[in-house]
Amino acid sequence: MALNPNWPLIETAWGPYWDANGGEIPPDRYVEVKTIGQFATGRGRQYQLDQVQAGTCSMVLPNQDGSLDPDNTAGPYAGRIKPFQPIRRRAQWPPTINLLTQAQATGGDVGGQPLGVIDGSDTGPRILTDTDGTGGSFVASGTAWQGATVAQFAVSSTAVAAQWICYTAQPGVLPGQAYTVQLRVRNVTPGTTVQVAAGFRTRTATDAAATTAVGSTASLVGSATAAWTQITLTATAAATSAALFTGVQIVTAPGATAQVQVDGWQLEKGSSASAWVQPGVWSPVMSQFVEKWPATWLDGGTRGVVQPTGVDSFALLSQFTLPDPLTAEIQSHSPRFLFRLDDPAGSTTVADATGTYTPAPVAHGKYGAGTVTFGTSVTATDTVNGVFAGSAGPVMHVQNASPATNLLAAASFIALDAVGIKGPALAGSWTRVLAFRYTGPATRTQSTIMWSCFDAQRPVIGNTLEWLIAPDGTFQIVSAGPVAGSGQHSKAVPEVEADDGNWHIGMVAYDAAADGLIVRLDGYAHTFSNVVGSGNWPTLLVSDALGNYVDRTNGGGTVFNWAGDLSFCAEFPVAFTLTDCDNLYSAWKQACAGESTDARYRRILRYSGYGGATRLQAGQTTDMGPAAFAGQDALTALQGCVDTEGGAHFVDAAGTVTFQARTARYNQLVPTVVFGERSDLGEYPYEDCQPDFDSTHLGGIAQVTQDGTGQVFTATDSASVKSYFPRTLTRTVNAVDPLECQDAANYIKSRYAQPSTRVAALKLHPSAYPALWPVCLSLEQGVRVRVMRRPLGAPAIQIECFVEKLDWTQDDKGEAVLILQCSRADTLVYGRFAAWHTTLSAGAAIGATSITVKNSQDNTNPLSSQLAAGQQLILGFGGSVPEPVTVLSVGATAPGWTTAVINLTAPTIHTHTTGGVVCEPMPAGVTDPAAFDAVSAFDAVTFAY
Structure with missing residues (x-):
């Protein structure tokens, strides 16, 4: 394979094997496509305060044979050409014939791989195995074929022929291309012999076999000092190939478990094995999803091309409309059903928000009808703390006769069994959820039931499952199981008064595998084990009624009637964990606030x-x-x-969604790259720089609106208003602390009160200056760079900025250009004051009323300006007897002071030795005040006060 040493090895690959995958860019199973003409991709935003745009790409692919036509039913990708399939472009620099990554080719020597179990995640080295359940390991070796690390995999006696000892499917496959793979292998387990061969397979887009080839068998005799054996294989990818697998395969398994080591791996295009080379670094250029497949026939219909356009996962996310937090939390767990019970006034059915079941009807018991009212407002006895914030909208109110008594009385309810819901899916794990507010009488002698399920026979007690408020006001789940004489079993949450007229949310989760149960009300949960084993769990349920006790076995008898509001009735096909319960409760109660x-x-x-x-x-x-x-x-x-x-x-x-805190830019104090004319100073050249000194985001008035309250926090710079006319910059933030909102306004004002030079375009031309390739391929949004300008006869101009946008253009004529757009970095240096700390210059005995300390971080200013009367300190911080003391006064000090006396308001009660730490109180979890400096400072300066 001929290489241009001044141009990286480029792979453009498409994944017809995949679909949108929830926005994931899979690491393997791609088909390589050849681009013609120009390839272009862009990502980012214009300037710092602008909203980021979804990344895009465009390219031209030859399509003379119609293989990329989605209507070609005879093509190699028939039925597998769809919108939003992954497409990627990556570049290897420096270019080599080895198509593998550095970690794969070197057995983990290069590529930043730690020793130990090989990371099998999508972001790992993508060395996979069929025979080693641990995933294999990178191990140190003094006799590695190259370097000092090898990849090692277990092969058990139960391994079968054609299983992979190790393989990768990461390189894209070019249909019709001849490939050669070579590896060095050895068996380091004495007394075993394992027969292996190099393997080559390709699969179609529908995961059918396309190419299968196996190299010559190598018999690896185990020895702690075994020599390396080279295995090779040449094979041609079938025209229908859409994924490529290469590696080491089993021919015959050993009699006992053997450890096989692999090193010196190479995959190249061609029909013979070349000398092994360490590949260059593969860097992603674009990882997106094909949005469109427009086709064009040129030259009188004789030359077909397609011009797919791509978008990144932000475009996918922009298509999804979020519901309220509670509904979203419920939907994220794929509910079996969800009756929100927010149906409009006058409804006679409730709709399943999942669409799985038809609307469940309002039904009546055999003693007459109660009242079911829809469109009821959310209210509570405590209208502030007793309501939920997770979802606006009405709820369902049930008012049945003689609530909370054992009288057989008229009642209405939601007949879930009428639409095929008959108790939880007891064949497996499940969770049920219901929000409720009881409005019945305060004095009760019987339980009031809000949800009930029964079996078909119900002899004596029978099989039942009930949700209720017990006479003592607690929320309980009551079950009667199939074991004779097992009786009823109740699981309660005693910490909460469930009948207080306020809203509560109950959750019951059953884990079939562990035979465990979680019963939760609001923020309190109880776990139970051996649920079925003790015979207290019902089976064969045939009825399911929401809003009352309903016994279908006697014609719909109703008793222990419910009165109150109900909302969000749901069931899930999995058992919630306590964390799942926490998330759901937070979404329901406070819409995830905090x-x-x-x-x-x-x-x-x-x-x-x-x-x-x-x-x-x-x-x-x-x-x-x-x-x-x-x-x-x-x-x-x-x-x-x-x-x-x-x-x-x-x-x-690489397609990774990245969120950067504000500290990401505060803490970048030096540039990663400097662009300029002085290569002797380590600067990289650019062809064009277009600084822009304009009014973009210029404003002397900053107004920050607090989301939820609508309160506006303002910061004004009078000099800016005077110079540039009143210009307002606005922002909406969802911080609870009003001081933080004011801080945000102050920051925006200080940052944008005066104009600053930005870089509208910085043109980098790596194809003309190949040393730029590794720089361009490593740049990313949010990276700090410096741009130097040296006008003739004038001082050098230095612009500190952050990369905001990257636009690549590359073509098949050998041209490649990267255009950067950058925001100006803050012109101020920020710091945060850390804790004052020092050590004792002399020991302090019990009863001491003063201590002598060594100089602290700041010995220029007097200590009395840093410590105030009444301030608390900790003597012996980090020791066995840390003691809080209070400053009475501070002795006089002069610039350059080395010791100082601090008088205390009360005598010490412990002895403290020379060198003991004296400091301000530390935040929870901080054990070293000096380390606290490091995490508190935005730069290298230690601040004190």
């Missing part, structure tokens, strides 16, 4: 069904208000998290 920006960002992705890779930094806003994203598309809701954080988000070149 979480950090990264937690909210992660929640929105989960609600949207996103299943791709993420890289989410910890947000600095740790207390967001309620999630009011109902009706928003997911991308807009994600942008709301970013606006609140004051950070950034984007889909990187």
Whole structure:
């Protein structure tokens, strides 16, 4: 395979094997496609305050044979050409004939792989195995074929022929191409022999076999000092190939488990094995999804091309409209059914929001009808704390006769069994959820039942499952099982008064595999084990009534009647964990209020069904208000998290959704790359730079609106208003703390009160200057760069900025250009004051009223300006007897002081030795005040006060 040493090895690959995959860019099973003409891709936003746009790409693919025509039923991809299949473009630099990654080719020596079990995730090295249940390992070896690390895999005596000892499916396959694979292998388990061969397989887009080839058998005799054996294979990918697998296969299994090591792996295009080379670094250029497949026939219909366009996962997220947080949380667990019970006034049925079941009817017991009212407002005895915020909208109210008594009385209810719901799906694990508010009489002698299920026979007690409020006011689940004499068994949540006229949410989760049960009400949960084993779990249920006790076995008898409101009746085909319960309760009770920006960002992705890779930094806003994203598309809701954080988000070149906290830019104090004319100073050249000094985002008045309250926080720069006329910049944030909202306004004002030079376009031309290739391939949004301009006869101009947008164009004529658009970095240096700390210059005995300390971080300013009377300190912090003390006064110090006296308000009660730590109180979890400096400072300066 001929290589241009000044151009990277480029692979453009499409995944007809895959669908949208929840926004995931799969790491393997691709078919390589050849582009003609120009390829272009762009990602990013214009400037720092702008909303990020979905990434796009465009390319031209030859289609003379119609193989890429979705209507070609005889083509190799028939039925597998669809919108939103993954497409990627990546580049290897420096270029080599070896198509593998560095980790695959070197047995983990290169590529940043740790020793130990091989990471089998999508982001791992993608070395997979059929024979080793652990996934194989990277191990150190003094006799590695090359380097000092090898890949090692177990092969048991039960392994069968054609199983992979190791393989990868990462390189895209080019149909009709001849490939050669070579590997070095050995068996390091004495007393065993395993027969292996190099393997080559391709699969079609429908996962059928396309090409199968096996190399010559090598018999590996086990020895701790075994020599390396080279195995090779040449094979041609069939025309229908859509995925390529290469590696080491079993021919005959050993008599006992053997450990096979692999090193020196190479896959190349061609019909013979070349000398092994370590491949260059594969860098992603674009990872997106094909949105359109427009076709064109040129030259009188003799030359066909398709011009697919792609979008990244942000485009997919922009298509999904979020419901309210509670509905979203429920839907994220794929419910069996969900009756929201928010049906309009006058309804006679309730609709299943999943669409699985037909609407369930309002039914009546044999003693007459009660009243079921729809469209009821959400209210409670405590109208502030007794309601839920997770979903606006009406609820269902039930008012049945003689509630909470053992009188046989008229009642109405929702007949779930009428639409085929007859108790939980007892064949497996499940969870049921119901929100309720009891409005019946305060004095009760009998339980009031809100949900009931019965079996068909019900002899004596029979099989039943009931949700109720017991006479003592507790929420209980009561079951009667199939074991004779087992009787009724109740599981209660005693911590909550369930009959207080306020809203509550109950959850019951049954784990069939563990035979365990979780019963939860609001924030309290109890777990039970051996549920079925003790004979107290019902089976053979045939009726299911929501809103009352209904016994179908006697014609619909109703008793223990319910009076109150009901909402969100749901069942799930899995047993919730306590974390699942926490999430659902938070969504119901407070619409997820109180979480950090990264937690909210992660929640929105989960609600949207996103299943791709993420890289989410910890947000600095740790207390967001309620999630009011109902009706928003997911991308807009994600942008709301970013606006609140004051950070950034984007889909990187590998397709990973990335969320950056505001600290990501605060903490980048030096550029990653410097662009300029001085290569002798380590600068990289550019062909064109277009600085822009304009009024974009210029404003002397910053107004930040607090989401939820609508309160506006304003910061004004009078000099900016005077110079540029009143210009207002607005932002909406969802931070609970009003001081944080004011801080956001102050920051925007300070950042944008005066104009700053931006870089509208910086043209990099790696095809003309190949040393730029590794720089261009490594750049990403949010990276800090420096742009140098040196006008003739004038001082050098230095622009510090962050990359906001990257636009690539590459063509088949050997041209490649990358255009960067950049925002100006903050012109101010930010810092955060850390804890004051020092050590004792002399020991302090019990009863000491003063201590002598060594100089602290700041010994220029007097200590009395850093510590105030009444301030608390900790003596012996981190020791066995840390003691809080209070400052009475501080002795005089001069610039350069080395010791100081601190007088205390009370005598010490412990002895403290020389060198003991003296510091301000530390945050929870911090054990070293010096380390606290490191995590508190935005730069290298330690601040003190």
